[in-house]
Amino acid sequence: MKTAEALSQEIAACRSIAESLDRRVTVMEVCGTHTVAICRSGLADLLGENIRLVSGPGCPVCVSSQGYIDAAVAAARAGLTVTTYGDMLRVPGSDMPLAAARGEGARVVTVYSALEALYYAEAHPDEDVVFAAVGFETTAPATALAVKAAAGGPANFTALFSHKRILPAMMALVAAEDLQIDAFLCPGHVSVIVGSEEYEPVAATGRPCVVAGFEPLDVARALRMILEQVRSGEARVENEYTRAVRPGGNPAAKRLLEEVFEPAQEYWRGIGMISESGLAPRGGFRRFDAAERHGIDIKEVPEPAGCRCGEVIRGAIDPEDCALFADRCRPTSPVGPCMVSREGSCGAHYRYSRRPA
Ligand code: SF4
Numbered sequence: 001m002k003t004a005e006a007l008s009q010e011i012a013a014c015r016s017i018a019e020s021l022d023r024r025v026t027v028m029e030v031c032g033t034h035t036v037a038i039c040r041s042g043l044a045d046l047l048g049e050n051i052r053l054v055s056g057p058g059c060p061v062c063v064s065s066q067g068y069i070d071a072a073v074a075a076a077r078a079g080l081t082v083t084t085y086g087d088m089l090r091v092p093g094s095d096m097p098l099a100a101a102r103g104e105g106a107r108v109v110t111v112y113s114a115l116e117a118l119y120y121a122e123a124h125p126d127e128d129v130v131f132a133a134v135g136f137e138t139t140a141p142a143t144a145l146a147v148k149a150a151a152g153g154p155a156n157f158t159a160l161f162s163h164k165r166i167l168p169a170m171m172a173l174v175a176a177e178d179l180q181i182d183a184f185l186c187p188g189h190v191s192v193i194v195g196s197e198e199y200e201p202v203a204a205t206g207r208p209c210v211v212a213g214f215e216p217l218d219v220a221r222a223l224r225m226i227l228e229q230v231r232s233g234e235a236r237v238e239n240e241y242t243r244a245v246r247p248g249g250n251p252a253a254k255r256l257l258e259e260v261f262e263p264a265q266e267y268w269r270g271i272g273m274i275s276e277s278g279l280a281p282r283g284g285f286r287r288f289d290a291a292e293r294h295g296i297d298i299k300e301v302p303e304p305a306g307c308r309c310g311e312v313i314r315g316a317i318d319p320e321d322c323a324l325f326a327d328r329c330r331p332t333s334p335v336g337p338c339m340v341s342r343e344g345s346c347g348a349h350y351r352y353s354r355r356p357a
Contacts, residue, residue: 003217010220011046017227018050025230026052026180027223028173028315030166031187032059032343033214039352041216047223054315055345057169057268058187060135061087062313062337062344065267068162069093071291071298072132075160076106080294081124082160083109083117084132091337094301114139114146114159121150121157130290133159136166138189140279141253144260147281147288158290161280162298164266166190167198168277172268174205179316183208183226185219188241193257195249196239206235213241260285267300269337270310307336312345319346326350 018025029035035055038044044053057063070093076082082098089099089110102108107127111117114131121129133143140163150157166187173179184207186199191211199209208229212222222240229235239245257279266278281289290296303310307329308322319325319338329335331347338344 007217007220010224013224014220014227015048017231018048021050024050024052025182026054027183027185027226028054028056028181029185030056030058030170034185034219035345036343036348037214037216037219039348043216043219056315057271057313059341059343061091061341062309063164063268064134064162065269066094066301066303067299070301071296072160073098073101075130075296076101076108081107081109081127081129082132083111083120083129086110087341088132090340092304114143118146118150118153118157121154125156127156129157131159133161133163136164136190137193141193141256144256147260147285150288158288158293160290160296163279165277168274169268169271170202172271172274173314174202185222186211188213191245193250193253195247196237196245197247199237203235203237208235209237211239211241211245270313304335309336309338312338319349
C-alpha cells in the first residue's frame, strides 16, 4: 500500500473512532520532534473535533530553566569557555542570550556533541572549558561518554549538568490537578534509549501510551492505536516505532548512564522542581561538575514578562493563547525559548500553523 493511501486510511480510522466516543480525548505528544511533525503535516486539523493534541515538555532547550541560561551566560562572561549546542545560543536569558555574550567577546563555542567539547578542551589547554549539558536520555549517554573519557583526559573540561529524565516529568503532569491528559504519544528518540517499557507507570494511571516514529504515517497510526485503547477502555503501552525502539531500550547506553550518573532533582521550566528527574554525576565523576569546580550558581529567576512558555510546556495552553505570539514574539525576535528552538511549540505553530503576514 502506498504511504499516502495508508496515511489517509489511518486518519479516517482516527476520525471514525473519535466520532464514536462520547467525549473529547486529549492526547499529549511529549516530544518536540512530534510537535513539528504534527504541525508541518497539518494532522491536527484532520482528526476531527473529538481529538485534541497538546504539546508537552519534550523540547530540551525549552525546559531548561531561565536560571540555567543565566548561569551559562555568567560563566562565559566570567572568562570560562562555554561550549554549547547551537539551539541554546539564542534562548533569552534575563540579561542576554549566549549569542549576545559571544558578541561582547565572551568565548562561546558551538559544538555538535559532548565529545567535540572535550576535543576542544584538549586542543585549548589554557582555557577552562564548560560544556552546557542539556537534553533528555537521548543526549545524556553522549555526555556520559565524554565525562568518562575526560577521566583520563584534559583537566580543563567540566560540564554544567542539566540533563533530564522524561518519565518523572510525565508523572508530574499526570498528577497535576489542573491538567486533563487522557493519553500520551510517547517520544521516539528517548525511547530508543529507555525502551517502551519505561512508560508502564504512566499506563498504570489509566492513560494509554504509544511510542511513535516521526513520519506523519507513524503519528497517525499511533493516534489510531491510542484511540482504539480509549474506545475499549484499556490503558497499556504499545510501540508503533518498532523499527527503532525495543521494549528494554538500548542496554549499553543505559549501563553508561548508570555508571556515570545518578538520579537527582531537577528544575523544569513551567513545571518546577521534580525529584529524580535529572541526572547528576556520581562518585568520582563529580569532579567534572562545572557548578562545583567553578562555583557557578544556578538560581531560579522569573520568566520573561508576558511569556507563557511554562504553560505551553505543560500543555495548559496552545501557543496562540499567548498574547505575544506572532506579535512581539517571533522566530526573529523570540521572547521565550519555545519560539527559539526548532522543536519548540511556539516556533512550530508559527512556522506551520499560522503564516506570518
Ligand atoms: S509565544 Fe513567545 S512569549 Fe509567548 S509563550 Fe511562546 S515563546 Fe513565550
